[in-house]
Amino acid sequence: MPALVKTQFTGRVEWLGCVTDRDADLASAGRSEVFAGFAGAADEDHAGLTRLSCSRVVTQYPKGTEIRNTRQFSVVSAEELETIAANMGIKRLDPSWIGASVVISGLPDFTHTPPSARLQFATGATLVVDMLNRPCHLPAPVIDHHLPGAGRKFKVAAKGLRGVTAWVEREGELRVGDEVRLHIPGQRAWAGV
DSSP: SSSSSEEEEEEEEEEEEEEOOTTOOOOOEESSEEEEEEOOTTTTOOSSEEEEEOOTTTTSTTTOEEEEOOOSEEEHHHHHHHHHHHHHHOOOOOGGGGSSEEESSEEEEEGGGGGTOEETTTSSSSEEEEEEOOOTHHHHHHHHHTTOOOEEEEEEETTSSSSSEEEEEEEEEETTTTTEEEEEEESOOOTTT
16 A cells, blocks of 8 residues: 555646855746756755754754755745735745745645655656745845845745745656646644644
C-alpha cells in the first residue's frame, strides 16, 4: 500500500525564480524554467545537499552546524501572495521581492500543506515539503526599495501565508505553466497538540 496519497488537487506553476547571491540581494530573478537537481537549482544561493543551521533550528543545533539542506526551494501560493498584499494594503506583492523560488496557483491552504507532502511537476520532478516558511524581516528592505514604507508590514501580513520550504526528491525541469500534483502522507493528524 502506498505511503503517499495522490490527491485530486492540482496546481499550476505561475512563476519561477532564483536568488543568486542572498548576501548581495534577497530578491530572486524570474526564470521560465529551472532544473531541480538533488542539490537544488545550480545557480541558486540556497542550493546544496547541506547547509549551515540558522535561527529556525537553534533548539536542535547550535547556529552554524552543518545539516541536511531541506530549504533548497521557497514555494509560495499565488492566492496567498494576493492575501498578503491585501493585508499590507498594497496592490501586488511581487514574488521576487521575498526571494521566492516557485509560485503555484490552485492548491488550497498551501502554507499548511503537511510536511513530507510531495509536489510532483509535469516532468516528474518532485519536491518534498519540509515545513511552513515563517515570515521574517529580511524581505522588508527589498519591498521598501519598490514601495517605500511597506516593507515593515510584511512580517505580520504574511503570518501563516508564507508558503513552504522544500527539497528535491526527484530531479527534473520545473517550467512556468506546468501542472503540479499534490501527494500527501497517508496518516492522521498528530494528536499531541
